[in-house]
Amino acid sequence: MEKIGFIGLGVMGGHMARHLSARYDLVVFDTDEKRMNALKDVRKAGSVQEVGKAAPVVLLSLPSSEIVREVVTGEAGLAAVLSGGGAVIDTSTTEPTVSRSISKLLGERKIDFLDAPVSGGEAAARDATLSIMVGGPESVFNKYKPVLDAMGKSVIRVGETGAGEVAKLVNNMIVGSAFAVIAESFALGIKNGLDPAVLYEAIRNGWAGSKVLDVAIPGMINRDFVPGGSVDIHCKDLGYALSLAGSQYVPVPMTAVANEIFKAAKAAGKGQYAQHVIVELWEELLNRDGGKK
Secondary structure (H helix, E strand, C coil), X not given: CCEEEEECCCCCHHHHHHHHHCCCEEEEECCCHHXXXXXXXXXXXXXHHXXXXXXXXXXXXXXXXXXXXXXXXXXXXXXXCCCCCCEEEECCCCCHHHHHHHHHHHHCCCCEEEECCEECHHHHHHHCCEEEEEECCHHHHHHHHHXXXXXXXXXXXXXXXXXXXXXXXXXXXXHHHHHHHHXXXXXXXXXXXXXXXHHHHHHCCCCCCCHHHHXXXXXXXXXXXXXXXXXXXXXXXHHHHHHXXXXXXCCCHXXXXXHHHHHHHHHCCCCCCCHHHHHHHHHHXXXXXXXXX
């Protein structure tokens, strides 16, 4: 595994690839050449298949299930060029059904597959402290765990193929609902004259404390909506969760409401910003700006 490929060098993937390049001979590809040029001491490929021909193990960090499917199984995809004994490790948030179908196709060609979505945002990707939820056979997980350890602090196999993606959707259901209730609750506090910074300090060490609170409130107060994750991405992920739940008749009302809030933010042109920008929906309704008006 001295040579590894990496496809998708966005907000998360660029940092993840950098950590891998410190341990492995890395070949990368992204449709944005600037992202590739930002990485030093790596080989830049000109296409997806050039990566697959150069490296037996390829990691993906891509924005949607559709793109993951195309990159792996499309006419110009990896499946056509990877050799038996190789592997694809998908760190994207992908629909579990897509992961399972890709795994089946690759398995017929003796190519391993792991779904290994990540959580922790850009900061954790930058610091190699990601939580990585992995689905796939235990033997395959054990074989490639050192690769994942290069990018994450918590690397846990949660089950067979697709289980990693289910775990990530559960994660994002909780995170999305938390962002939504934080936005509306702080809007209520500010409406009643509370200083958001003081309110945050008052509750952060109680049961309301969480990583989401620690990201959302400083960002809201400082008007810092630079994305680690974004409204667009979270809206997509909640949609995947709703689709999975709907296919199995599992009621998920909190997720449905959170999804509508993120859809409203997306419709209002806030899709490219960090998730906590949804607070602006309440600020606009209440004619307030972070408690400053």
